[in-house]
Amino acid sequence: MAKNKLLVIDDNAFIGKLMASRLTANGYDVIIATSGAEGLIKAEQEKPSAILLDFTMPDMDGVEVGMKLRSHEATKNIPIIMVTARNEHAIVVKAMESFNPEAYLTKPFNPEKLLEEVKRVLKND
Amino acid sequence: MTKVIRLFFFIFLPAAAVYYLRSSVTDVILVIGGTLLVFLINAAKEEIKANENRLKLIFENAKDAIFWVGSDGTIINCNRSATLLLKRTKPELVGQPQTILYPPAKAQHYIDLIDEQLNANGAFDNDIEIISTTGEIVPIQMTASRTKIGNKNITQSIARDISERRHLEALKDEFLGTVSHELRTPLTTVKETIAQTLDGILGPTTEQQREFLTLCLEDIERLVRIINGLLDISKIEAGKIKMTKEPVDMVALTSKLAYLFSSRAKETNLRLITELPQGSLEAYVDQDRVIQIFTNLLGNAFKFTEKGSITIHMEERARWIECSVADTGKGINPEDLPKLFNRFEQVGRAQFHKDGGTGLGLSIAKGLVENHGGKIWVESKPGEGTKFSFILPRYERDVIAISAISEAISMANVMHQPLSVFVIKLKGLNMHSSKDERPNSHNLHEILLEIENMIRANGKFSTTIGKEEIIAIAPVGKSEAAGMQTQLRRMIKGFIFEASQEAQISFSYGHASFPQDGASGRDILKKADENTAEEAQVQKQQNILVVDDEPTLVEGLRHWLNRGGYKNIATATDGQEALEKIDQSVPDLILLDMRMPRMSGYEVIGRLKQNAKTQSIPILIISAYEVETEKFRQYTTNAIPSISKPVNMELLQKWVEYLL
Numbered sequence: 001m002a003k004n005k006l007l008v009i010d011d012n013a014f015i016g017k018l019m020a021s022r023l024t025a026n027g028y029d030v031i032i033a034t035s036g037a038e039g040l041i042k043a044e045q046e047k048p049s050a051i052l053l054d055f056t057m058p059d060m061d062g063v064e065v066g067m068k069l070r071s072h073e074a075t076k077n078i079p080i081i082m083v084t085a086r087n088e089h090a091i092v093v094k095a096m097e098s099f100n101p102e103a104y105l106t107k108p109f110n111p112e113k114l115l116e117e118v119k120r121v122l123k124n125d
Numbered sequence: 126m127t128k129v130i131r132l133f134f135f136i137f138l139p140a141a142a143v144y145y146l147r148s149s150v151t152d153v154i155l156v157i158g159g160t161l162l163v164f165l166i167n168a169a170k171e172e173i174k175a176n177e178n179r180l181k182l183i184f185e186n187a188k189d190a191i192f193w194v195g196s197d198g199t200i201i202n203c204n205r206s207a208t209l210l211l212k213r214t215k216p217e218l219v220g221q222p223q224t225i226l227y228p229p230a231k232a233q234h235y236i237d238l239i240d241e242q243l244n245a246n247g248a249f250d251n252d253i254e255i256i257s258t259t260g261e262i263v264p265i266q267m268t269a270s271r272t273k274i275g276n277k278n279i280t281q282s283i284a285r286d287i288s289e290r291r292h293l294e295a296l297k298d299e300f301l302g303t304v305s306h307e308l309r310t311p312l313t314t315v316k317e318t319i320a321q322t323l324d325g326i327l328g329p330t331t332e333q334q335r336e337f338l339t340l341c342l343e344d345i346e347r348l349v350r351i352i353n354g355l356l357d358i359s360k361i362e363a364g365k366i367k368m369t370k371e372p373v374d375m376v377a378l379t380s381k382l383a384y385l386f387s388s389r390a391k392e393t394n395l396r397l398i399t400e401l402p403q404g405s406l407e408a409y410v411d412q413d414r415v416i417q418i419f420t421n422l423l424g425n426a427f428k429f430t431e432k433g434s435i436t437i438h439m440e441e442r443a444r445w446i447e448c449s450v451a452d453t454g455k456g457i458n459p460e461d462l463p464k465l466f467n468r469f470e471q472v473g474r475a476q477f478h479k480d481g482g483t484g485l486g487l488s489i490a491k492g493l494v495e496n497h498g499g500k501i502w503v504e505s506k507p508g509e510g511t512k513f514s515f516i517l518p519r520y521e522r523d524v525i526a527i528s529a530i531s532e533a534i535s536m537a538n539v540m541h542q543p544l545s546v547f548v549i550k551l552k553g554l555n556m557h558s559s560k561d562e563r564p565n566s567h568n569l570h571e572i573l574l575e576i577e578n579m580i581r582a583n584g585k586f587s588t589t590i591g592k593e594e595i596i597a598i599a600p601v602g603k604s605e606a607a608g609m610q611t612q613l614r615r616m617i618k619g620f621i622f623e624a625s626q627e628a629q630i631s632f633s634y635g636h637a638s639f640p641q642d643g644a645s646g647r648d649i650l651k652k653a654d655e656n657t658a659e660e661a662q663v664q665k666q667q668n669i670l671v672v673d674d675e676p677t678l679v680e681g682l683r684h685w686l687n688r689g690g691y692k693n694i695a696t697a698t699d700g701q702e703a704l705e706k707i708d709q710s711v712p713d714l715i716l717l718d719m720r721m722p723r724m725s726g727y728e729v730i731g732r733l734k735q736n737a738k739t740q741s742i743p744i745l746i747i748s749a750y751e752v753e754t755e756k757f758r759q760y761t762t763n764a765i766p767s768i769s770k771p772v773n774m775e776l777l778q779k780w781v782e783y784l785l
Contacts, residue, residue, distance in 0.1 A: 011316075012310065014314045015313070015314060018314060018317045018318060018321065021321055021326055021327065022317070022321060022326065025321075025326040042715075056306070066326070085306055085309075085310070089378075091581060093575055093578050093582070096623070097579075100623070107309075107310070107313065108309055108310075108312070108316075109314035111314070111317070111320065
């Protein structure tokens with residue numbers, strides 16, 4: 001597992017690109033996936049050090065993707081940062097109960113918070 | 126009228142003729158008087174009839190449903206709209222008890238509520254529900270008042286179907302939610318792109334590009350503020366703003382605000398004065414929203430004051446906390462004062478755009494104060510400065526808890542159901558404070574909210590939250606209360622188990638049941654408090670059996686558990702001995718090694734799971750080797766937790782606390 005490779009799963013390609021360029025400027029390698037399915041494939045292939053998972057994708061429920069990542073041998077130990085636009089406790093509690101993400105970010109995201117959380121999650125690994 | 130004229134001619138003239146012939150003046154006067162009397166009486170009768178007809182017309186043709194209910198509770202009269210609303214004919218309604226109007230489960234509750242409010246305020250105005258013959262429940266807004274018809278006391282109720290209003294409200298909510306997300310997402314990407322360009326991440330930039338992009342960024346930020354303001358004000362005005370109220374120390378909060386604004390004070394050369402009471406002052410409010418109120422008012426104060434000072438004042442009143450923000454600025458003209466809290470009114474500003482205001486600050490502040498049940502007002506004199514004052518409700522633990530429980534009791538009365546009230550108090554030890562608002566941050570209140578959500582998601586409880594406690598209410602009687610409490614205990618322990626990396630949380634719980642333990646909210650709360658047991662203490666009384674063939678490990682564990690406060694430890698060095706000991710006295714938890722002579726851990730588990738008396742004893746496997754779970758899958762579908770040797774004591778502690 002390369003130390004600083006990150007996978008961003010978000011159906012909004014522009015947001016994915018922006019996150020990628022911000023993170024790249026701070027020393028990380030970034031791969032983007034624009035659907036849950038693509039995200040799962042790329043996670044297995046590329047074995048990133050951490051995954052940023054969006055929760056507002058229409059095609060696949062973020063919770064489902066999180067659970068699948070945890071159940072596959074190749075990806076079960078990769079820390080997941082949950083990115084949600086909705087500041088509701090309900091979905092976060094649901095995520096906590098089903099696959100327990102390592103960290104949380106809310107959109108609209110603050111670039112400093114983003115970098116902080118990524119650093120923290122990678123340090124704990 | 127013509128009837129009267131006819132009467133006049135047919136009675137007066139002949140009478141006059143008769144009496145005229147006898148030519149007595151008094152007689153003539155009598156006749157004239159008599160006829161006039163008849164004339165007036167008939168005119169009056171006509172008036173009354175006309176009035177009655179007018180009222181009948183209004184009554185019958187009114188679009189809203191009108192009911193008259195007598196003092197004995199029966200329906201005396203109703204109009205056409207009422208028959209349409211209820212889908213019944215008038216004969217089917219008149220003479221019936223008023224309970225047929227409402228859904229059976231809530232009928233008595235509504236009737237009592239109407240009585241209560243009429244007695245207290247003389248008027249009733251509420252959104253309730255009515256039921257039609259088809260069983261359809263229709264939401265209505267009902268106003269009622271007491272009046273007299275003839276000499277009978279009746280209650281007149283007017284009901285308006287609000288199903289359409291409800292539908293529109295739901296659409297508006299959905300719209301606001303979607304718009305909120307749809308507007309913010311593109312704004313975020315635009316803002317972030319500009320930010321990255323300015324940071325040089327997207328390549329080199331020219332001086333001029335940077336200048337324009339910086340201005341661009343300011344405009345985007347302004348747009349975000351306006352959108353947030355608009356969404357806020359829409360939600361506030363619809364009464365739909367979600368506020369998480371909790372006990373908040375207003376003195377601490379204001380001091381923090383003053384500190385945040387102190388740098389602004391320095392920049393603008395103004396003095397920021399705080400006049401706060403000693404000690405703490407707790408309000409029952411949404412902390413973020415109160416900060417928003419103060420920020421709006423302080424922001425305005427700074428904008429409109431050239432020199433002098435800005436004073437934040439706070440004092441205690443009986444049920445309220447009164448706060449004010451006063452400045453020595455230019456003041457506001459009396460004609461402008463009433464418009465002040467209106468949306469988009471920006472009073473006295475030639476430089477509208479320069480300071481980036483949205484014109485919504487004061488309306489938002491007003492909406493937020495009023496959503497807390499408080500009031501906001503302003504005093505100002507041109508040239509002398511302005512003072513904005515507002516009041517917010519104080520926090521009293523018992524008031525909130527008791528009112529929640531009382532409400533539940535009144536519903537329970539209506540439904541003829543018992544009730545059990547559980548009070549769970551949380552205490553955080555070794556909580557690390559954290560600046561971020563992540564839901565699993567180490568803030569006791571955040572944890573309380575999460576646990577509350579979890580309990581509510583379980584579906585069996587309704588919940589209310591207090592300062593350090595959760596009140597969960599379930600519609601079960603005293604006999605089932607213990608079982609429910611165990612469920613709650615399990616849920617909370619599971620949660621604490623997950624969260625315990627970040628904090629140590631201890632909790633205590635108590636319960637009381639209605640009607641067995643008391644009849645009022647206050648009694649029930651008192652009883653629940655009396656019954657409160659500390660989870661930690663309860664645990665320490667439990668019996669633990671340690672089974673391992675290595676005597677040093679067994680002694681080590683016993684010693685360690687004793688130090689942790691668990692006094693009742695039994696030990697066994699092989700499976701057979703363990704089963705014998707369990708047979709004598711059933712433990713509350715078994716710590717079990719797997720590879721032992723004579724009888725392995727697997728066999729022990731098998732035996733235990735097959736015996737009804739012992740199948741639900743929690744087991745923690747302590748094993749040096751990989752646990753072969755298939756070996757006991759046939760006996761139990763539940764996973765049995767295991768920890769490996771060498772034993773991590775902290776992990777062991779967590780599991781023991783969780784499993785007991």
